[in-house]
Amino acid sequence: MIVMAQTSIKPSRHNLYNTHIIPVSFEYFAPANLQEALELLDKYGADAKILAGGTDLLVKMKMRVVEPKYVINIKKLKELAYIKEEGNVVRIGALTKWRQLEKSDIIKKYFPALYDAVLVMAGTQIRNMATIGGNLCNASPAADSAPPLMVYEAKVVLASKDGEREVPITEFFTGPGRTVMKPNELLKEIVIPKPEEGTGSAFIKVTRTAMDLAKISAATALKVEDGKIKLVRIAIGSAAPTPVRCRKTEEALTGKPFTPELIRETVKMVQDEISPIDDVRSTAFYRKEVSKVIVEDALMISHERVIKGWFK
Amino acid sequence: MKVPIEFTLNGEKVRIEVEPNELLLNVLRDKLGVTSPKYVCGIGECGACTVLVDDEPVLSCLTLAVDVDGKEVVTAEGLAREGELSVVQKAFIEEAGVQCGYCTPGFVIMIDKLLRENPNPTEEEIRQYIRGNLCRCTGYVNIVKAALKAAEEFKARSAKVEKK
Numbered sequence A: 001m002i003v004m005a006q007t008s009i010k011p012s013r014h015n016l017y018n019t020h021i022i023p024v025s026f027e028y029f030a031p032a033n034l035q036e037a038l039e040l041l042d043k044y045g046a047d048a049k050i051l052a053g054g055t056d057l058l059v060k061m062k063m064r065v066v067e068p069k070y071v072i073n074i075k076k077l078k079e080l081a082y083i084k085e086e087g088n089v090v091r092i093g094a095l096t097k098w099r100q101l102e103k104s105d106i107i108k109k110y111f112p113a114l115y116d117a118v119l120v121m122a123g124t125q126i127r128n129m130a131t132i133g134g135n136l137c138n139a140s141p142a143a144d145s146a147p148p149l150m151v152y153e154a155k156v157v158l159a160s161k162d163g164e165r166e167v168p169i170t171e172f173f174t175g176p177g178r179t180v181m182k183p184n185e186l187l188k189e190i191v192i193p194k195p196e197e198g199t200g201s202a203f204i205k206v207t208r209t210a211m212d213l214a215k216i217s218a219a220t221a222l223k224v225e226d227g228k229i230k231l232v233r234i235a236i237g238s239a240a241p242t243p244v245r246c247r248k249t250e251e252a253l254t255g256k257p258f259t260p261e262l263i264r265e266t267v268k269m270v271q272d273e274i275s276p277i278d279d280v281r282s283t284a285f286y287r288k289e290v291s292k293v294i295v296e297d298a299l300m301i302s303h304e305r306v307i308k309g310w311f312k
Numbered sequence B: 001m002k003v004p005i006e007f008t009l010n011g012e013k014v015r016i017e018v019e020p021n022e023l024l025l026n027v028l029r030d031k032l033g034v035t036s037p038k039y040v041c042g043i044g045e046c047g048a049c050t051v052l053v054d055d056e057p058v059l060s061c062l063t064l065a066v067d068v069d070g071k072e073v074v075t076a077e078g079l080a081r082e083g084e085l086s087v088v089q090k091a092f093i094e095e096a097g098v099q100c101g102y103c104t105p106g107f108v109i110m111i112d113k114l115l116r117e118n119p120n121p122t123e124e125e126i127r128q129y130i131r132g133n134l135c136r137c138t139g140y141v142n143i144v145k146a147a148l149k150a151a152e153e154f155k156a157r158s159a160k161v162e163k164k
């Protein structure tokens, strides 16, 4: 008999439900273009699931966490896989894979925090399969692309048969696995404004093993002008029902002279802007303690990157 | 409802009917008798089921079989040429990068692709590239040695070709 240690943390259910097969059948569609995909979504809505890379969805289907009646595979929508510069913004198609982000000089040059996130996201094979759109729509509080996109104030473009709308990424998540997307909407594109000249940014993720999801993560962006903090943005992942921006800490820092002491003192505030829980990866106590440390480190790295120059 | 699909498997055309919920890994192993991709975790954590699809390493335990319609699939079986093991496969034997062997096909696929992308990898680059592959036996040291040895061998071969 196996005796479980007394703990409030529930054991992982993976071994209970993980079988060799997908134990649900579904009707399968592979639309050839966006229009077809949107019409299918409009018709089947909440009974349907979009399949992009499948690295979240198929795992959930294997565990019977979701059992869609219809699966709409959007991999053929090659028109949604791109990274392009356009004036003051960079546009990333929802079907862009993590591996494409990793190989992109545009991402490396303008968005170091996102680039940091790519380098600690899963392994080569998953990066070859998983899309950035899937990462956001899956809406895990641990989604590694979310904190960086939040400090860059990215927007997502949602498309449906009825048209398109833009939503700031900070308003996109509503809870674990939940977003503002309607059942007939598809995430089409992510639009990221290029940071102002002289802005540094960074992302730090704390994990148990190299391949794991975050226990906690933080992204920061910082611009210091004439010794004063002109712009500061802080976002934390895996420490609340959604990834969160720490606006109060940002306000407390803005306009102050940049010193390591001020940063260390002020970032203590971030622990009150998050609401972490105990789960299989970590405890609420640990997450609160570490939030201060990684935000401080990320801010110092952001600063250093501007001084030393990041990418030529 | 079964869906007919057609793809290339290790250089040969395959035509087969599959259910939409069938995984590539199961179709390869149970229906086509190609057993080098291994079922271990089934949820993307270990890399033992790695195959090349259109020359990119992906996990066959998280790929629907319908998804490889029209594509090219290569497994560790496909790396050997005319009965002769590939450079990477030989290096694994010579450096004792294999113990129980369960993880080996995945590693061999990965190192083969890495060396074609980056013929001169550092140890750090090798380890970063195979971070999605788990091995419970070797402790990775001999796997990395095998990769470095295969890289040397590749270099020696291309030097010979250049001289000619």
Ligand SMILES: Cc1cc2nc3c(=O)[nH]c(=O)nc-3n(C[C@H](O)[C@H](O)[C@H](O)COP(=O)(O)OP(=O)(O)OC[C@H]3O[C@@H](n4cnc5c(N)ncnc54)[C@H](O)[C@@H]3O)c2cc1C
Pocket (backbone or CB within 6 Å): A049, A050, A051, A052, A053, A054, A055, A056, A057, A058, A059, A094, A095, A120, A121, A122, A123, A126, A129, A130, A131, A132, A133, A134, A135, A136, A137, A138, A142, A143, A144, A145, A185, A186, A187, A188, A211, A212, A213, A214, B043, B044, B045, B046
């Ligand atoms: C072993 C392993 C390690 C992982 N490590 C990490 C990690 O380190 N960091 C991390 O953040 N994640 C990690 N993940 C999770 C996962 O790989 C990512 O979240 C990935 O980006 C999901 O993308 P996908 O294309 O595979 O999504 P899918 O599984 O195809 O889709 C995910 C969800 O989003 C919906 N969806 C997808 N695309 C769209 C769209 N365009 N419009 C509307 N809805 C859409 C789907 O219906 C589904 O509900 C890991 C997963 C595994 C299996």
Ligand code: FES
Pocket (backbone or CB within 6 Å): B038, B039, B040, B041, B042, B043, B044, B045, B046, B047, B048, B049, B050, B059, B060, B061, B062
């Ligand atoms: S069996 Fe596919 S990654 Fe483990």
Ligand code: FES
Pocket (backbone or CB within 6 Å): B097, B098, B099, B100, B101, B102, B103, B104, B134, B135, B136, B137, B138
């Ligand atoms: S040799 Fe046994 S798992 Fe790697």
